[in-house]
Amino acid sequence: MPAAEDSYGVNKVVDNICRLSPDLLTEACQHILIYLQGQTRGVDSAEISDIFQRAGVRLDHESLQTMIRFLLLTFRSAGKSSLSGDDLVSRLEEGNHKWPKASLQVLHRLWSEHGASVHAQQEVQAALSIGQLVDMQWKLGMAVSSDTCRSLNSPYVSLMLKIVEPSGQIRHRSFEMTIPQFQNFHKQFKEMAAVLETV
Template identity: 80%
Template sequence: MPAAGESYGINKVVGDICKLSPELLDEACQHILTYLQGQSRGVDSAEISDRFQRGGVRLDPEALQNIVRFLLLTFRSAGKSNLSGDDLVSKLEEGGNKWPKAYLQVFHRLWTEHGASVQSQQKVEAMLSIGQLVDIQWKLGMAVSSDTCRSLNSPYVSLLLKIVEPSGHICQRSFEMTIPQFQNFHKQFKEMAAVMETL
């Protein structure tokens, strides 16, 4: 049984969801289901916010993030539990929240249409359980002090990688390489790209 604060938080999120029209809820769910089916790189909260604003609904950033988290968790849990559309609606109703019938119909229809695909993607992700590289940025610099360079004023490459973790969160990793290390890294990436094109 959820704690009082936790229950209040869920009720607030459900209340914020109910400020949306069923059409806006449908759009937000479709955006999230597209990600959960592996058809997009992540959940773009800014895009969802723009859709809400065009629909006349303005939410503060925290409320928007809570809605996105709630929908992600709802669909992920439904996938892991192999729920049908009817089962998902029952679970939502069991939560003690007052869901309008039109909203439950949106959840039922979308999960019936996309649930099997989400479950299939979850199985693939569970087997792979790795992040997805979405962006690489690099810059050339000059070393003034380093543990790996033997002499100062040696050129180096600084890399910043953006990775979508299996949870859906985008994280950044940065590191530095000497020029020969970067050339080897580049060569290995080209080889991987060539192999992936043959798949």
């Protein structure tokens, strides 16, 4: 059943893409490809919707969002797999036989022009990707015995961080700091928060 639902969803997206002229499809894809090349912060669906409406193409909000997600996923997947324009078109045709030739020509041309840049941007993002801090817990403790520590009975702060890696895997990291180190850490966090508020 899920495969049939998925196939129905792809059919619906392809039907909506069929309603677009090659120029409109080109314009929508260019917005997406510019984003995937790291030149904008996102895909402005309201702007794409305005372009479609001025051309007389009416799509409800959900259909437009689904089309944009489909094209984003298609181009991202092609970038990760380093597909050529021919390979991209072959995969699209394998997934759905309703594709109009004019739409496939547009996608082939745009991917041939921009695919290498999208792939390069994805490699940069993968190299620079870092985990996201999702939880931080701390507790105050007192050192009472140690094989290596000379100054016992000194307070320390134990931190436990929960980090989601770019792969989606959750990692736990823990470490201990002296009170002066924790105070410095706290000061740096406050400074970062102040800077982030100005962004």
